[in-house]
Amino acid sequence: MGFDFDRMAPSYDEHRQGKGPYYETLLGLLQAQQANRVLELGAGTGNNTLAIHADYPCALHALEPSRAMLQQARQKSKAICCLQGDAIALPYQADAFDFLYGTYMLHHITALDALMGECYRVLNKGSVAFVTVSEDFIQNHPMNAWFPSFAKVDLARFQPIDEVCATMEQAGFGSVQFKHTYSPPRAIDESYVNKVANKFITTYALLPEAEFKAGVAQLKEDVATPGKIKTTIVREATLVWGYKSAK
Numbered sequence: 001m002g003f004d005f006d007r008m009a010p011s012y013d014e015h016r017q018g019k020g021p022y023y024e025t026l027l028g029l030l031q032a033q034q035a036n037r038v039l040e041l042g043a044g045t046g047n048n049t050l051a052i053h054a055d056y057p058c059a060l061h062a063l064e065p066s067r068a069m070l071q072q073a074r075q076k077s078k079a080i081c082c083l084q085g086d087a088i089a090l091p092y093q094a095d096a097f098d099f100l101y102g103t104y105m106l107h108h109i110t111a112l113d114a115l116m117g118e119c120y121r122v123l124n125k126g127s128v129a130f131v132t133v134s135e136d137f138i139q140n141h142p143m144n145a146w147f148p149s150f151a152k153v154d155l156a157r158f159q160p161i162d163e164v165c166a167t168m169e170q171a172g173f174g175s176v177q178f179k180h181t182y183s184p185p186r187a188i189d190e191s192y193v194n195k196v197a198n199k200f201i202t203t204y205a206l207l208p209e210a211e212f213k214a215g216v217a218q219l220k221e222d223v224a225t226p227g228k229i230k231t232t233i234v235r236e237a238t239l240v241w242g243y244k245s246a247k
């Protein structure tokens, strides 16, 4: 299903920020490779683009199909080269970059092989890295207790980590590996419920509306009952990366 990111763009940053638990590992990869020409795929409103540029000054490009999401990114910085486009038909020449990355955009891609092929084409030598989530994380997510279709919805669209690795290898990347990263536990409290009620991740937009409304109502009631919710949320993000070597 396609999402209307143009419509979501104005309020996207109210509930989503960059620099998730994967961030230090991603930054470490960039630093280790001393990459100069860097491209972010599916950059959205540029939350990670801006963070990376501040922590690792480089020739940073941001590709994003949604005009309105990209507009938000453009307004934040003139130092980043923003371009509207699709990651499975990259509007760049071969060997144009030393490092490619994308955060939480893989599950919007149906042709993973085409994406990896394009990444391989536009990389000179260097690394490609994607942030996504694992099947285990989806299956064990605490919100399954309030939204019975939560796992079903996300398992249908997030590619298994093994599949991401295999597709990277088929495209020609070597030393493909992944790392699960974790944020500190946070309480399921009013501010978390507010994010859920605002559908801060697209999962909630894909739930049947009646299930979504009932889940939010129950969650609000449980949060308001002292001692009712004993579980916390530990955000997990999986970074998958591989290398293209010199020709």
Ligand SMILES: C[S@@+](CC[C@H](N)C(=O)[O-])C[C@H]1O[C@@H](n2cnc3c(N)ncnc32)[C@H](O)[C@@H]1O
Pocket: 005, 016, 017, 018, 041, 042, 043, 044, 045, 046, 047, 048, 063, 064, 065, 066, 069, 085, 086, 087, 088, 102, 103, 104, 105, 108, 109
């Ligand atoms: C969940 S948002 C993540 C945005 C940003 N990377 C972040 O972490 O905040 C998913 C993004 O992927 C983008 N996207 C969807 N399909 C894409 C495609 N074919 N090529 C590039 N980006 C795509 C969407 O427009 C959206 O901005």
